[in-house]
Amino acid sequence: MPLHFELVTPAKLVRSEDVHMVVVPGTEGEFGVLEGHAPFMSTIADGALKVYRTENGAPEEIRITGGFAEVGDAGLTVLAEHVSE
Amino acid sequence: MASLKELKGRINSVKSTQKITKAKQMVAAAKLRKAQAAAEAARPYAQRLAEVMGSLSSKITVSENSPKLLAGTGSDQVHLLVVANSDKGLCGAFNSNIVRAARAKAIELEAAGKTVLFYLIGRKGRAVIRREYPKQIAHMFDTTDVREPGFNEAERVADELVAMYEAGKFDVAHLFYSKFRSALVQEPTSQQIIPVPAPKAAAVQADAVTEYEPDEEEILAALLPRYLKTQLFGALLENAASEQGASMTAMDNATRNAGDLIKKLTIVYNRTRQAAITTELVEIIAGAEAL
Missing domain, CATH: 1.10.287 (Helix Hairpins)
Structure with missing residues (x-):
């Protein structure tokens, strides 16, 4: 089962897609989010999100600053103030 | 004869x-479409952030230890009126409507014995307020060097506001801008931005226990300035769309x-x-x- 991942900035919706896993640099340590993760909210340190589209593929890195992550039933939503791909 | x-x-x-x-009308029509698209694109972020803020603020109680941005300074003596105008004219009564709303509020506050300060965004509207309240302008934020006010401007304004707030320069801030209803109707709106009014809590799901990292209060403290930025950004976008709409009609x-x-x-x-x-x-x- 894929994980629904959304990356939103104030200016636009950057990503809205289904991926395998996303590794998020939380302020209290990195965490990976897979499908079916428990509801969770965390602030994000400035750094790179690692998006794994497939289980064994190479991750795609998206650098974000001023981020916030929310995991709910709908998947992972990352709110970021600035994004550079 | x-x-x-x-x-x-x-x-x-x-x-x-x-x-x-005629040329200005056509330019405004084209820019209006762009401004509307920008306002549309900004909606998901604002919506999500408001949802998160709502669910967070429903979980903690406001006390003296709460962040000052949420709880207030404990007094409401000094009011800051943040007035967002455009840089260009040729848009009918757009700017004067906003300034009129701000002045009405200022008169009302002064009648109640409060101190009123102004923070002006945009070039238009400066003259009127400078004439009426020459000593009460805290800052004039210049947007003439950018084409479209964007998130960077909102961020800078918010940072300055927070710095002023923390230095104890004011207790309450109100934002004045024009809400975009349609190309024909723009509504001058005022809104309290500091202390941050808690967004209405969404329906809380009883069965889903959300974990927080760090705890709720710290997340809330981190999100408050961001929420302020988003609100300012939203106001700037609405203002941009309203300006073009008003310009088109005029x-x-x-x-x-x-x-x-x-x-x-x-x-x-x-x-x-x-x-x-x-x-x-x-x-x-x-x-x-x-x-």
Whole structure:
């Protein structure tokens, strides 16, 4: 089962897609989010999100600053103030 | 009655004014579409953030230990009015409507014995407020060097506001801008931005226990300035769309007025011309008869 991942900035919706896993640099340590993760909210340190589209593929890195992550039933939503791909 | 030459001159000058207003109207129509798209694109972020803020603030109680941005300074003596205007004119009563709303609020607050300060965004509206309240302008934020006010500007404004707030320069901040209803209707709106009014909590799911990292209060403290930025950004976008809408309507009216004026002047011109010809003919006939 894929994980629904959304990356939103104030200016636009950057990503809205289904991926395998996303590794998020939380302020209290990195965490990976897979499908079916428990509801969770965390602030994000400035750094790179690692998006794994497939289980064994190479991750795609998206650098974000001023981020916030929310995991709910709908998947992972990352709110970021600035994004550079 | 004006001479033929004068009339011709006036018709030409109105015609060139009409060309300008028509061009500005078309520019505004194109920019309006862009501004609306930008406002549309900003909605998901604002919505999500408001949802998160709502669910967070429903979980903690506001006390003295809460972040100052949420709980307030404990007094409401000094009010800061943040007035967002545009940099350009030619948009009808758009700017004066916003300034009027701000002035009404200022008068109301001063009658209640509060101190009022102004924070002005955009070039228009400065003159009026400077005339009325010369010593009460805390800062004038300049947006003339950017084409479209974007998130960077909102961020800078928010940072300055938070710094001023933390330095104890004011207790309550209100934001004045124009809400975009349609190209024809823009609504001057005022909104309290500091202390942050808690967004209405969404329906809390009882079964889903959300974990927080760090805890709720720290997340809330981190999100408050961001929420402020988002609100300012939203206001700037609404303002941009409203400005173009107002400009379009105003210029449409101006173009139509110029058309009416040209029609009237042309009639006067033709009448004068005919009168001149008739007079000439009468003179010739009278001359011939005299012979």
